[in-house]
Amino acid sequence: MIQSSLELIFQNVNELKKSKKVSLNGAINQILARDIFAVKNLPSFDNSALDGYAFNYDFVNKPLKIVGTIFAGDKSVYELSQNCAYRIMTGAMMPKASDTVVEFEKAVVENDMLFVDKSIKKHNAYRYAGEEVKAGEMLLRKGEVLTPDKIMLLASQGIDEVKVFTKPKVAVFSSGDEIVEPWQKASQSEIYNANSSAIEAILKDAKFECEYKGIIKDSFTDTLNAISSASNYDVIITSGGASKGDADFMAEALKELGYKAVIDSINVRPGKPTKCYKLDEKLVFILPGNPMAAFLICFLVVLPTLKKISSQKELNFTKIMAKFSGNIKFKDGRSNLVLGIYKDGKFSTINNNKFGSGMITPLVKANSIYISKVGESGLSDNDDIEIIPLY
Amino acid sequence: MIQSSLELIFQNVNELKKSKKVSLNGAINQILARDIFAVKNLPSFDNSALDGYAFNYDFVNKPLKIVGTIFAGDKSVYELSQNCAYRIMTGAMMPKASDTVVEFEKAVVENDMLFVDKSIKKHNAYRYAGEEVKAGEMLLRKGEVLTPDKIMLLASQGIDEVKVFTKPKVAVFSSGDEIVEPWQKASQSEIYNANSSAIEAILKDAKFECEYKGIIKDSFTDTLNAISSASNYDVIITSGGASKGDADFMAEALKELGYKAVIDSINVRPGKPTKCYKLDEKLVFILPGNPMAAFLICFLVVLPTLKKISSQKELNFTKIMAKFSGNIKFKDGRSNLVLGIYKDGKFSTINNNKFGSGMITPLVKANSIYISKVGESGLSDNDDIEIIPLY
Structure with missing residues (x-):
């Protein structure tokens, strides 16, 4: 078996356990040689999730004077005065004393005055510093493969170099x-x-x-x-x-x-x-x-x-549940590799798995494989099976 | 949508439609720019599928004199005389007048004499020239991606260079x-x-x-x-x-x-x-x-x-059938991207799909995605859904 x-x-x-430093853009599909901890909060400051107006919810239902615009990347720290609001762009730092953002589409503006009704909930579109990741928290583990999502997470932390296993x-x-x-x-x-x-x-x-x-x-x-x-x-x-x-x-x-x-x-x-x-x-x-x-x-x-x-953590293949389609017998004194085509949740064999092991074309036809256990003598139509995707 | x-x-x-020649060992995951036809039969000559004895089934149940051994790669052409057999190795050319191979494990041999009983079927382990692929037959189509199985098929044909799309x-x-x-x-x-x-x-x-x-x-x-x-x-x-x-x-x-x-x-x-x-x-x-x-x-x-x-033929993602686990509502005036974890045939959401689109960690947790259709307002436990694997 x-x-x-x-x-x-x-x-x-x-395990070789040797590692080397690589820059992030060369790290795709490499294997992490160290646990990775967050070096900063994500987001790193309170900011707006949308383009709209930042205001304080105590003043909902009251007219608010729009006193300026805060752009993403603006390094100044703004503060809301009473009865005021700021136009604010996605990702821009929330002004002090604000707690809610109303998006442009839902805002009523007349003569530089903003009106927000109670259909907007308090804290709407307000992203808090650290709400996704807190500095010091473990992000990724040694032995994980650096897929594109993990590369993105590292980049968002300003981590541009990682140790990976050779x-x-x-x-x-x-x-x-x-x-x-x-x-x-x-x-x-x-x-x-x-x-x-x-x-x-x-x-x-x-x-x-x-x-x-x-x-x-x-x-x-x-x-x-x-x-x-x-x-x-x-x-x-x-x-x-x-x-x-x-x-x-x-x-x-x-x-x-x-x-x-x-x-x-x-x-x-x-x-x-x-x-x-x-x-x-x-x-x-x-x-x-x-x-x-x-x-x-x-x-x-x-x-x-x-x-x-290479000290990769996950050694098992991705497995997919499928319904077997057809009927097949095999010798139960051994494990049998059954090539098949997975489509619409069903797995069908190629020529009832009858072909020589010298052949290549069944591999080209197949997109997945079922591995029978020793003692298993066959599969019947509609059996639930676990298959491994091939190419 | x-x-x-x-x-x-x-x-x-x-489509760019520009192509270049690459050698087979640089062709992995490239896109074929030409249909590929078989240049030779596969196998190219009648040969043995096993290590054993080649004989003529007319003489089953009779003692056969073992007159020599045919190795794989031996360029000589052998011919069986009556009442004779050859030892033959896997892949070796079948001697003329033979039609069956009995594997070593099932052969009874005494003093250079072979006895085969009728439990062996005629044509056992006899691989016929062209039984897998016939010269001239189309093997692969323009626009197919050269996965390892297709690389193997090309190599088996002695095709060492292919045109691929840039x-x-x-x-x-x-x-x-x-x-x-x-x-x-x-x-x-x-x-x-x-x-x-x-x-x-x-x-x-x-x-x-x-x-x-x-x-x-x-x-x-x-x-x-x-x-x-x-x-x-x-x-x-x-x-x-x-x-x-x-x-x-x-x-x-x-x-x-x-x-x-x-x-x-x-x-x-x-x-x-x-x-x-x-x-x-x-x-x-x-x-x-x-x-x-x-x-x-x-x-x-x-x-x-x-x-x-790049003129790739298959533009759709591989899709997997899964059972939805949980209950979720979403706005039906648009399509919704639902991140989730596929395991043991089930697809579970991450935090009921409630998180900001500025986040990255849900992408790291997810291994697949469900795309709702416009007009669809939610999913219930055990619904059959089609998902796309992510990383």
Whole structure:
């Protein structure tokens, strides 16, 4: 099962915990390395929420003399005299002794005199200093991802630089004598390396960097040399070479280099021949050679591990509740990855989930995935299920 | 209403339609500028889906002599003689005259003789050339976004370069005398420019580039000069200066420069004082000064417009069905943006959606948004609603 394999991997993960300072405009989707506390009240002074007239509610229903206009950004401090009002713009500082704003649209003005009736409530459109955020209050926590809303909150506090966690250095390989690169020319008996491009794209889309290091030929020495050459990376991801075929040298090479197995398979279809090895602080993932399996395990297992290494707080995928549409049986001795299309609250499979794990087009058709539990033998029409959005 | 405003803007949009070649590893999240057709069958040759033995089903239940091993990538063409079988690895080319593979786990082998019983079905684990994709077939359409699954499909075809649409050049301003930059020091009466950082982050997260051009002071001349200085951009986004206050010079300056209004407000709360102007192929968005309104209108209106300018096919947001939790009333003469938290299939509001449009923290708490229709006066517990995920 994916969850228990992930937990086993997480137990073996060393979080990097290294951080660096970045300016706010380079901080999007980075992971906070420190808790962030408010440095100032938000708003920082009492101000008007609307364009209108500032007055004191004691004088509601009485004629008020309009004595001037206060603009946003005006640094002077104004004070209301009795029976007076100020025109005031959104965001402008409230004059002393005022407690209410009537918006232009609801104000009655004749000859520079303002009349406000009781349909306006006391404190209308009056924004109090600190009503949203108080200085010293915790705003964001270490491990949170800096999405645009959080960037906005930091900017509103005048916080222009933040410490974020550095992300792991990742090397990506592919393996197999039958594999050639998309920029080469495949003969009739060769197949293009689709896995590495997909792995790179999955990582990049999730804001992880990686370097592609090439195809490892099916030989013990080549495998050993390739893994050794990437010893300065935190994580190595390769695909192929993990099943029980004669020409799989990955496990042997890793053992030779002192790596220990963290997981040597996952009870899931597709994706069973997935291995994860560890040496000191380094992890090696050997993903299945079959494209669909490599893609899904990279998404479901490698990505959460990279987040964990980066000390990201939220490691779970966003989940959506859906109604299953159709009927499907699956083997209950394992977990099954069911690709589907989520639309209008319903999740429908692609070809009743019958296709080879070497295929790619079902991934293109799908926009979400259901992961069955071990012991679960199928789904019936209208079952409530929890799905994970894909691309 | 947002939808009708968007339609009006879309009618006034000139798609750029300019394209450039990018290599596959730089193509993630770019927009395809050409339909893509398969250049080769997938798989390109008959091959084994598993590690096992290739044989001819006519000889099921008979002892078969294992005459050799075929590895993936082996360029030789093998042929089965009668009463013979080959060991075969995943992805290896099927020998001629074979039609079925029995996986190692289900094979009975004694003294180099293979026995297969009828529990194995004919054509088991036999992948036929072209069974997934046939050469010439359309794979992807112009206007599709290159997500990781599509990158994988292109790589599997040996397509290493694609034409993608260039995206619009976007300039971002802020406006207002009361605004100072997060990297400056605000006095008691000034407020930090949160809008520009958020707009930049929203665009960047959605893979649009933009350049920040600074704060426009509240003066007609400054506004005129700022807009003129950005005449080489396809889209200008500014915030503030769009309401009816005395110190709003944006509309005047745009008129002076020959811009025509496309929309001069949106019947939505928050976000009403949103304007969009057009001159030749250029668009200017004037977003509200209030942070929450600026954020949501940038997300809900500006982003789809940028996609449209880039000829992206899918302009609608992903929508999720949810059960409303709680009870809420809102004014039915307009559309209302209701921030909320989606969890376990339920959508709950933040403080019953009561907070000022100058606030930012509700955006940080929310992970999704409900947009009410004009004429809709509220939601009751357990109502089925469609929501849009935020960050």
